[in-house]
Amino acid sequence: MIQPVDVQFYKENGYLLVKGVFNLEEVEEMRGAVERIIQRAAQSKADWNAAWQGEYLPPEQLKKLVLKGFHDVHYHDASFTRAVVHPNMRAVLTQIIGPNVQLHHSKMLVKPPENGAAFPMHQDYPYFPHANHSMLAASVHLDYADEENGCLRVIPGSHKAGSLPHLGSHYLNHKEYPTKDGTPCIAEAGDVLFFNYLTIHGSDPNRSSRTRRNVLFQYKDASDFPTENVHFDWGMGLMVAGENPHFLKAKPNYTIT
Incomplete structure (x- = not known):
C-alpha cells in the first residue's frame, strides 16, 4: 500500500512523482492492452496520428513524427478500469484532491522508437477549465522514461501563474517556453506522475530505440464544476473515491444524437 505522500511538495510545485504505484504484473497487463487497442484501431480504420502540428519544428521533421493517442481507454480494456480505481491510486488522490474524487477522462499515449513525437510545453487547463482548479493528470508509466525517450518535463511552481495564453488553445x-527548460521527470514502469492541469508540461521526441507508453487519467474533486461546456467524454464523473455531494450533478448534461 502506498504510504502518505508529500502533499506540500505537490501544492508548492504543482506535480509529484510517486514510485511503484503499479506492480510489474499490472504494468504488463496494461502494456498488452495498449497493443491490442492499437491493433483493433488499425483493423477498424480508426488509427490516426495524434502528433501535434505547429511551428515548433520544421514541417519536414513534423511529418516524420508519430504519436498514438486514444481517449477513453477504460472503455476498450478492463485493465484500465481497474487501474482508474486502483487502491494505490485512490490513496494518493484522496491525499491530494480530497475525499470525493471523480474521473474526468482517460487516454493512452505511445511514442514509438526513434520518431515518437514531442509535446510542446502547455497547460491542460484550456481544454477543460474548472472553477476550483482541482483537476490533475495522473500519468501512468508503462516503460522506463528518461530524457532519451522523451520523458515528461514540468516547470515547478508554474501552476501558481494561473491560465496562460496558448497558441490556438x-x-x-x-520560444518563450522551450521544453529544455522543463525539469525532466525520469520514471520507471509502474510509477505515476501527478500534476495539476495548470502546471506547464511537455516532452521532447523519442530519440531512443525504446518505446515510451503512458496511460493518463484525469481526475478532479466532485465539487469542482466546469466553467465551460467543453471536452465531454462518456463516463466522466465516475466516482473513484468517496461520494458525490451533488445529487442533481451526478453526470454531465449531454444529449445523445
Missing part, C-alpha cells in the same frame, strides 16, 4: 510559445 493548444500549446505555449515554444
Whole structure:
C-alpha cells in the first residue's frame, strides 16, 4: 500500500512523482492492452496520428513524427478500469484532491522508437477549465522514461501563474517556453506522475530505440464544476473515491444524437 505522500511538495510545485504505484504484473497487463487497442484501431480504420502540428519544428521533421493517442481507454480494456480505481491510486488522490474524487477522462499515449513525437510545453487547463482548479493528470508509466525517450518535463511552481495564453488553445510559445527548460521527470514502469492541469508540461521526441507508453487519467474533486461546456467524454464523473455531494450533478448534461 502506498504510504502518505508529500502533499506540500505537490501544492508548492504543482506535480509529484510517486514510485511503484503499479506492480510489474499490472504494468504488463496494461502494456498488452495498449497493443491490442492499437491493433483493433488499425483493423477498424480508426488509427490516426495524434502528433501535434505547429511551428515548433520544421514541417519536414513534423511529418516524420508519430504519436498514438486514444481517449477513453477504460472503455476498450478492463485493465484500465481497474487501474482508474486502483487502491494505490485512490490513496494518493484522496491525499491530494480530497475525499470525493471523480474521473474526468482517460487516454493512452505511445511514442514509438526513434520518431515518437514531442509535446510542446502547455497547460491542460484550456481544454477543460474548472472553477476550483482541482483537476490533475495522473500519468501512468508503462516503460522506463528518461530524457532519451522523451520523458515528461514540468516547470515547478508554474501552476501558481494561473491560465496562460496558448497558441490556438493548444500549446505555449515554444520560444518563450522551450521544453529544455522543463525539469525532466525520469520514471520507471509502474510509477505515476501527478500534476495539476495548470502546471506547464511537455516532452521532447523519442530519440531512443525504446518505446515510451503512458496511460493518463484525469481526475478532479466532485465539487469542482466546469466553467465551460467543453471536452465531454462518456463516463466522466465516475466516482473513484468517496461520494458525490451533488445529487442533481451526478453526470454531465449531454444529449445523445
